[in-house]
Amino acid sequence: MRIWIAALALSVAAPAFAQVPPAEPTAPPPVTAPPPTAATPTPPSPPAYAVVHVRLTTSEGPITLAIEKQRAPISAGYFLKYVDQKRLDGTVFYRAVKVAPGYGLIQGGPRNDPKRVLPAIPHEPTSKTGLSHTDGTISFARGAPGTATGDFFIVIGDLSTMDADPKQPGDNQGFAAFGHVIEGMDIVKRILDEPTSATAGPATMKGQMLVQPIKILTARRTD
Template identity: 65%
Template sequence: MLFRTTFLTLALTASVIAQAQTTPPPKPAPAPSPAPATVRVVLETDQGRIVLELEKERAPVTTANFLRYVDQKRLDGIGFYRTVKVQAAFGFVQFGVQNAPKRVLPPIKHEPTTQTGVKHLSGTISTARYAPGTATGDFTIMVGDQPSLDADPSQPGDNLGYAAFGHVVEGMDVVIRVLDATPSPTAGEGVMKGQMLVPPILIRTARRLP
C-alpha cells in the first residue's frame, strides 16, 4: 500500500511538473493606453456644427481654460459676435462671453506660439486678449493662415502674439459662413466698429466629444 501511495504521489508530482513545463507563462497585463494629447469639443451653432481639436499637451493652460468654459456650460447660448474679413476667405471670426459677469472666469497666463508651437494657420482657434495675461473667455477662429498673430521677438511692442491652442477638424464651411455674415455698419467701438454681428450667430451648446 505504501509503495502504491508513493507511486501515485510521484506520478502526480511528475504530471504537475510536466504541465508546468508545457503551459506557457501568463501574459503580463497590457500597459494602460497613454492619455490622448488632444481633446475634441463640438460647437452646435445656428449655422451648423463645428468640431475643434484642442492641444492639451502643447498648450495646456489655454486649453484647460477653454475646457472650463465648456464643462461649466458658460458658452451655451453665447454667439459669434464679430467678423473681421480682410478679403474673400481671409480673416477671422470671434465668439465668447464678452466679460459678462455671470460667465467670465479669471484671466490666465499667456502661452505664446514660440512656447507651444501651435501656429495661427487656417482653422486655428486662439484666445483674444489685451495685455499678456488678460485672456479670459473670448476666442477667435482663423480663416486663412495669419502668421502675423504668432509671437515674434523681432517685432516691437510686447511681440508675444496670441495664444493658439487648437484647430477646426470639422465645420470649416460653417466658420466661413460666419465670416461672410453681414455685420452692422454702426455697432462696435473703435477698430471694432462695422465688425459686429447684430444679432450674433448663436452657439446653442459647447460639449466635449467622447
C-alpha cells in the same frame, strides 16, 4: 475692459526665382548596377499630440474642434473649463473680421459677462507651444498679455502674423492658439460672410460686429 484684437497685418509676398543658366553638356556617367542592400526599415511615425475634441453646436451648424491639451496645456485647460462648466452655452459669435478675400477671423464667447467669465490666465505664446495661426486655428482674444477671459476667435486662411515674434518691437507675444477646427470650416466661413454693422461696437471694431450674432447653443466634449 473690452476684449479686442489688435489690427491685423497681412503681407503675402511672391517668392523670387533667380534665372539659372543651363549647364554645359557632359558625357553621361557609366551606368552600373548598385550593390544589393538590405531593405531599409520604415521609421516609426512620431506620436500624435494629445487633444480633446469639442463640438460647438451653433445656430448655423456644428463646428468640431481639436483642443491641444498637450502642446497648449494652460490655454486648452482654460477653454475646457468653460466647456465643462457650460459657460459657453448661450453665448454668440458676434464679430467677423474680413482681412482679405479668403482671410479673416470670427470671434465669440462670454463678452465679459460676469456670470460667465473665469479669472484671466497667464499668456501662452505660440513661441512656447509651437502652434501657429493657420487656417482653422482657434485662439484667445486679449488686450494686454495675460488678460484673456474666455473670448476666442477662429482663423480663416493663414494669419501666422498673429503668432508671437520676439523680433518685433512692443507687444510681440501674439495670441494664444490652443486648437484647430477639424469639421465645420464651411460653417466658420459662412459666419465670416454674415452682414456686419457699420456703426456698432467700439471704434476699433467698427464694421466688424455682426448684425445678427450667431448663437452658440452648446459646447461639449465628444471624446
